[in-house]
Amino acid sequence: MRAEQLTDSVTYHGEGAVWHDGWGGLKWVDMLAGEVLSLDDTGGITRQKVGSVAAMVRPRADGGFVVATRRRFVLWNEHGEEWRSEPLWTSDERFNEGSCDPLGRVLCGTMATPGNEGTAVMWRLNLDGTVEGVFDGITISNGLAFTADGTRAYYADTPTGRIDVFDVVDGELTDRRPFVTIPEELGFPDGLCVDAEDGVWAALHGGGAVRHFAADGTMQEIVEIPGVTQVTSCTLGGRDLSTLYVTTSRENLPDNEQPAAGALFTAEVGVRGIPVLPALL
Numbered sequence: 001m002r003a004e005q006l007t008d009s010v011t012y013h014g015e016g017a018v019w020h021d022g023w024g025g026l027k028w029v030d031m032l033a034g035e036v037l038s039l040d041d042t043g044g045i046t047r048q049k050v051g052s053v054a055a056m057v058r059p060r061a062d063g064g065f066v067v068a069t070r071r072r073f074v075l076w077n078e079h080g081e082e083w084r085s086e087p088l089w090t091s092d093e094r095f096n097e098g099s100c101d102p103l104g105r106v107l108c109g110t111m112a113t114p115g116n117e118g119t120a121v122m123w124r125l126n127l128d129g130t131v132e133g134v135f136d137g138i139t140i141s142n143g144l145a146f147t148a149d150g151t152r153a154y155y156a157d158t159p160t161g162r163i164d165v166f167d168v169v170d171g172e173l174t175d176r177r178p179f180v181t182i183p184e185e186l187g188f189p190d191g192l193c194v195d196a197e198d199g200v201w202a203a204l205h206g207g208g209a210v211r212h213f214a215a216d217g218t219m220q221e222i223v224e225i226p227g228v229t230q231v232t233s234c235t236l237g238g239r240d241l242s243t244l245y246v247t248t249s250r251e252n253l254p255d256n257e258q259p260a261a262g263a264l265f266t267a268e269v270g271v272r273g274i275p276v277l278p279a280l281l
Helices: none
Strands: 014-020 025-030 037-039 045-049 056-059 065-068 072-078 080-084 095-102 106-109 120-125 129-140 143-147 152-158 162-169 174-183 188-194 200-204 211-212 219-224 232-236 242-249 264-268
Touching: 014 056, 025 056, 025 242, 045 232, 056 095, 065 080, 065 095, 065 106, 095 143, 106 129, 106 143, 129 174, 143 200, 152 188, 152 242, 162 188, 200 242, 211 232
Parallel strands: 014 232, 143 188, 188 232
Antiparallel strands: 014 025, 014 242, 025 037, 037 045, 056 065, 065 072, 072 080, 095 106, 106 120, 120 129, 143 152, 152 162, 162 174, 188 200, 200 211, 200 232, 211 219, 232 242, 242 264
16 A cells, blocks of 8 residues: 655654544644644644654643653643643653553653663653653653553564563553564654554654554555655544554755655555543643
8 A cells, every 4th residue: 555645744853643533633743843733624734832842742631732842741721831740851861752541641751862772761641740650771762552442552662673562450561572573674663553453553764654463463554655764653543533644754864855754644544543542631
């Protein structure tokens, strides 16, 4: 299958695509610009500056959204910024990608600085506003998504080349184990999403594609992203949640290479997604 280009190159480092009917459709981030982008019904795009980095965006159940900026979790309502955590560390590490869990808490992992591999942390913003580390020993924290029944979570620490799976027991991520390993020549797992059949759709950074794996780990389908190698995230959305939206990046690319890099792509995949888990904060 081959995706179609929906927009011009509108981001430098597009990431974190998420569909939510409550805010009118699709949002994603231009991570290193610190902006949240929104797509309207006419194909128009609006941008909202939220910080120096916008690592992730997710809806809040009562309206507004939560973002992770460089070192903080921040809550926004319809009037503007409502609350922010204290900076969670002082090093050059930054938040990179995250999600909400079935209990409405916000999880976001960090990206280690070069030469400090294995020092990144998965952080969790709890419902009472406290923040804690959930697990560490990671390098570039990326896709995190839960199954519809909330019993499993899929996760990518990109340099490992693996998508791992956790069991979710009493709200905690347990028994982490490999789900699939992606050969390096096919790219590295970046953002991902889970469909209504517990299949996993993974964006392959450097691989120019999204790969769809069944719940048992068998590869089902390849969605090619034409003219772009740095594929960064994907989500299932649209009227019946069967449109795959794919973000891309032009980070570190020369201006004259891959002109479509940074654009948003779509494909009709015939598999329904699941509604996004909101933050209950």
